[in-house]
Amino acid sequence: MSREACIAERFRPFGASIFAEMTRLANQHKAVNLSQGFPDFDGPDGAKQAAIAAIHAGHAQYARMIGVPDLNRAIADSWAARGYGTIDPEANVTVTSGCSEAIINTLVGILNPGDEVIFFEPYFDFYTAGAAMAGATPKFVALHPPRKGESAFWLDPNELRAAFTPRTRAILVNTPHNPTGKVFTREELEMIAGLCREHDVIAITDEVYEHLIYEKSLPHIPMATLPEMWDRTITLSSMGKTFSLTGWKVGWAIAPPHLSAGVRAAHQFMTFSTATPLQYGAAAAIREPGDYSVRLRELFASNRDRLSAALRDCGLIVHPSHSTYFLMADHSPLGFADDRAFVTHLIEKIGVAAIPPTGFYNRKELGKPLVRFAFCKKAETMDEAIKRLRALRPAM
């Protein structure tokens, strides 16, 4: 048998995960890892104690397919407590193994081969892989970097409108947005919602960073809460980012029964159910969040500000990030050939790892001048990265 990598055609365009590659390079060169988005500290004690208690209590077998009842209820209660409306934990909530699995379940569960799905670029790379698994055709609409005097990445309503065709089945909106740190405004969401209604399209929203917004003037607005949108929206999220427990992989989809049906049709054959004790831990964290999110936001906002200042001092153009734990910067004033060349130099010569974002773009040229940094680290880790960045000079 041939020893050539045996990879199905649908996965060939995606290559190896850029996150794994950059983390491996960061370790190899002992670089401060501001590439992959995971905190270098632990989540809240309450969650951990509840998961340990669930293990001791013998919650060791398969969980219910749609989620441990206590967690479905905690997710529904939290949705209602934030004023988003009353939902049914059994009919509307499906627990998944992270938001990642919820994304794949949704795309594979509702799309047929030949359907079109609209993504904004830059995008989280699971979206395009999920569309490929579903045999669906992705259409891309750019989020453009802020121009002089603008404070956020922006979308062109004409470009968006042009992406809708009679084959469009769904649009995926990630707000708050990785990697730009953009929070979609009410006006933008209403414009997207209007197009969904006009073309009878399903809205899928990825809201994993819903609790990590740093600007009071930019509240998180779930698309499902806009007029006439509940019936056509699947809201995806997880606990990983909110509670710094990315390795737990507990996520969920919130949707009306006719859309939950598609998510569940895929989920039952994808993983069937999610780690039982961790669901008890997640329920405890969601019910009793304490001031964890408040402290996390304080740390991340300070990290963001310090990193932005350091990058500006090195000559980069730093695009404002209002949320998530990422920021995008334009490295072109430093004269490197593209994002790969810049990040390779950064890792090997400066000792700081970041992500070259061309992998988040369909039109690669849009990503070449950019670099993504993660700032979800301890203050000391950021100190070390900032110290090393002082050695950064323009390319010869």
Ligand SMILES: Cc1ncc(COP(=O)(O)O)c(C=O)c1O
């Ligand atoms: C936009 C976005 N969606 C989903 C995920 C995955 O979430 P989870 O870790 O819960 O699978 C990530 C993780 O980086 C993300 O950035």
